[in-house]
Amino acid sequence: MAGMMVGGILGGHLSDRFGRRFMLRWCYLQVAIVGTCAALAPTFLIYCSLRFLSGIAAMNLITNTIMLIAEWATHRFQAMGITLGMCTSGIAFMTLAGLAFTIRDWHILQLVVSVPHFVIFLTSSWLLESARWLIINNKPEEGLKELRKAAHRSGMKNARDTLTLEILQSTMKKELEAAQKKKPPCELLHMPNICKRISLLSFTRFANFMAYFGLNLNVQHLGNNVFLLQTLFGAVILLANCVVPWALKYMKHRASQMLLMFLLAICLLAIVLVLQEVQMLREVLATLGLGASSLANTLAFAHGNEVIPTIIRARAMRINATFANTAGALAPLMIILSVYSPPLPWIIYGVLPFISGFAFLLLPETRNKPLLDTIQDEKNERKDSREPKQEGPSMKVTQF
Structure with missing residues (x-):
């Protein structure tokens, strides 16, 4: 998780400098090489170092994939593209659970999940750079x-x-x-409205990922069969992401994310009230909560791309990813607090999403609006929102 946090810090800067396509292909190659070497690591220290490097690349794979989809897809198909990209995480959950159940030797399992990245790297040459x-x-x-x-x-x-x-x-x-x-590195400090948006997005991602990884990394506390539970997690993530196109098309982005965060909080806080002996109910609550978290995360990716201009989008996603991965690093450590009070970690996991749900009220609604390209677009958007609406409004959408 520390590797993903470092990847979040470096990835946006490198993507802005060298391009989305170059960084995506480089990270595929890095994951393939480092993962293969990890299967042959002679010591635990070397293994951890290699997994750290793999984490750096994994975070950049996610962010650059989402950015390429958002920047290439038309507004009509943007939600569908992001949804399909996020659906792969559910398929990966189920596939990994099945492979881990079948292949109990971790060396072979590590090779099985790493070698295919060489093929993906070779076939990714057909990808286009973001115009x-x-x-x-x-x-x-x-x-x-x-x-x-x-x-x-x-x-x-x-x-x-x-x-x-x-x-x-x-x-x-x-x-x-x-x-x-040419903008200085500290240009964000001169854009208070953009800073506010990035701060709110980062806080909501932090709260969501704290709960998400709290459920994922502490699955042994939720049920007896971890393989079955991971498969259920993957299935509910896949189903949740199938709802995304409908939610983005017919529901307001702010309201839908707020409701999902509240649902996530309710599921996590309800786990505290369920006895350890009632494993089935705990698994149902955990699965429902993870589905709400995954759906909220996919909507947040789409919403975050829409409220941040293209010129600084990678930088903003880098900041968001840093907060998300910090939450992922802290999530398993929260279980240590169970020494003082067993329900305390789950209370923390639940309270944070509940508080962050209200943060969406401070973000602009972007449903059926064009993607922002420059800082001036964002200023014009605020100016238009303050002006009284007139009959027959027109909206300029950049066409490639």
Whole structure:
């Protein structure tokens, strides 16, 4: 978990500097090499060091995958793309539980889960770099090249004629102007509204991940058959993520996340009231809570991408990931408090999501709104929200 925390700190900066695609492919290769070496580690210290390096790459795999989906998908299919990306975590839970049940030798199990990453690395060469990132970083020619590739793969045979540098410069005028302005590293300090959004998103992620990893890493306290419980966790995560497109389309993003965090808190606090002997009820509450946490996390990924402009999105996600992984590192340590009071860790796991649920009221509603590209977009959004609505409103959406 410490590796994921470090990965969250470094990943956003490296992604902003070298690109989403490059970092994604590098992390696939790193996970493959480090995971394979971990299976052959001669000492526990070396094994822990290799798992630390694997954790650094794993966090960047998640964030860069989500950013590429959010920045390439159209607004219509963005929610579906993010949902499909997050559904893989549920499938991974069930697959890992099945493999661990079948393969009891951890050396072989480590190899089985690591070697496929070499194949993924080799096949990931077809991925496209984010055109938004290229344009924002003053690389319009490269951005145009990636757009033409995407159009060609989508079946647009005349993409070279319709997509020209002149059209791109005209359409993305404000983004190109923003790219010319070099911002200092401390630029976020001069944007109080963006800072507020990042702080709120970080706090909600911290509370959610504290509960999420509290359930995952302390599964032995919730039931007798850890393999079955992990499979149930994976199934409920998969089912929860299938609800995401409907929730993003028909429900307000703030309200849905707030209700899910309240449900998570209720499930965790209810575990305190259930006796250890009633294992079935404890497992049901834990599974329901993990489903609510997973669904809230997927919605938070989509909502977080929508409230933060592209130009600083990776940096904001890096900060959010740091808080999330800090929560993941602290979650198993909370069980130590059970020495003083057995229900205390579960009370902490439950209270934090309940408090964080109210934080969503301070974030803007983004349902059916275009993705923000620049800081000026965010300022215009606030200005429009303060102005009285007029008949026949129009909304400008950047088209690639």
